[in-house]
Amino acid sequence: MEHYEMTVHEEHRSERIDKYLTSIESNWSRTQVQQWIKEDLVHVNKKVVKANYKVQPEDVVTVDVPEPEPLDVVAEQMNLDIYYEDQDVLVVNKPRGMVVHPAPGHLTGTLVNGLMAHCDDLSGINGVMRPGIVHRIDKDTSGLLMVAKNDLAHESLVTQLVNKTVTRKYTALVHGTISHDHGTIDAPIGRDKKDRQSMTVTRDGKHAVTHFEVKERFDEFTVVECRLETGRTHQIRVHMKYIGFPLAGDPKYGPKKTIDFNGQALHAGILGFDHPRSGEYIEFEAPLPKDMDILLDKLRNKH
Known part of the structure; x- marks a missing residue:
């Protein structure tokens, strides 16, 4: 577990604690930070706070970042039909008959198994069984899916879906x-x-x-x-x-x-x-x- 400590400056007065932390550390996503707050891993002046707490100048904020949860889904080499890929997103054409992500009783042969063999930088927001998966299509539906390679990309794509x-x-x-x-x-x-x-x-x-x-x-x-x-x-x-x-x-x-x-x-x-x-x-x-x-x-x- 990594320990972070920071002191709030005047320009961040009255910002929500979750927004403040994501503005200070660009690799952290709002969803991640909110989860850490729920798990009492974020303290202000040595006290547990809620996500809507508004920081004040000279507040001392500490964050204990847990180690990433190891994925127990098996990576499998597959001939994936990838249409686009960069450091943030990947677009893949899923064949009909392939399940998107593992589920109890169906842990291998899924798109996620193939993606994990293709790249090791999938977002973790959806947990160990659905890394990088922003949206799904049914097993017997073919076609294009967008995959997030980091949590910030994941949040952006989910926001676009919601909007x-x-x-x-x-x-x-x-x-x-x-x-x-x-x-x-x-x-x-x-x-x-x-x-x-x-x-x-x-x-x-x-x-x-x-x-x-x-x-x-x-x-x-x-x-x-x-x-x-x-x-x-x-x-x-x-x-x-x-x-x-x-x-x-x-x-x-x-x-x-x-x-x-x-x-x-x-x-x-x-x-x-x-x-x-x-x-x-x-x-x-x-x-x-x-x-x-x-x-x-x-x-x-x-x-």
Whole structure:
């Protein structure tokens, strides 16, 4: 455990203690500092304080920084499809069928296992099982994910997600022919009380908004581009089912065995965000995976 001691100067008068500490030590994140405060590792004039304490000139602040928790997730060499990487962020194209992070009973073969073999500087905000993971996509959804390589980048990306400034566009094949070209689904999503493994539109759920645009129509299917405004679990799958156009191949929310595709036909093709360090907007596009391309070609030929 490392011990830090500092005396507050006049220019920081009445700053919150968590803000003060992150301004003094740029490598510390606000989330980290707040956690240390909860664990009584931060003292002002030898007394424990809360995160909303406002520092005063001549206050003596001490911080005991714990040793980083060792990751017990196994690093595995994988041929990752990395679209972008620098000291702060990494953008990777996840294949369909791969789980994003380890969970009880599923500790190997995940994207995180591969990321840990690729680089050793992932953010620790989400704990030992989800280092660097800012957002997720389902196992059978392919596409782009942003990964934070340090805690400051992690906080910036999470803030952008909360503020709805991240661009996330998905290509989906849905059952039925959607007659209108555009639409917005604004319906709260929560855990299904009849099936705890599923999500559903429910009055007491969390705010969820999906915008969609029709890209192509077939006899019994429609290709849509969905833009997420919020990021609830299974959001696109639940919302499209809610309006009567469930995703093709979706084993949980769609009709059974109507199409030869192992899992929902959904691809996170476009991802854009402000770079955490430079503030510059950057955007990436990943083409449809081969199996989804083949599926759409079959439908075109049939159509």
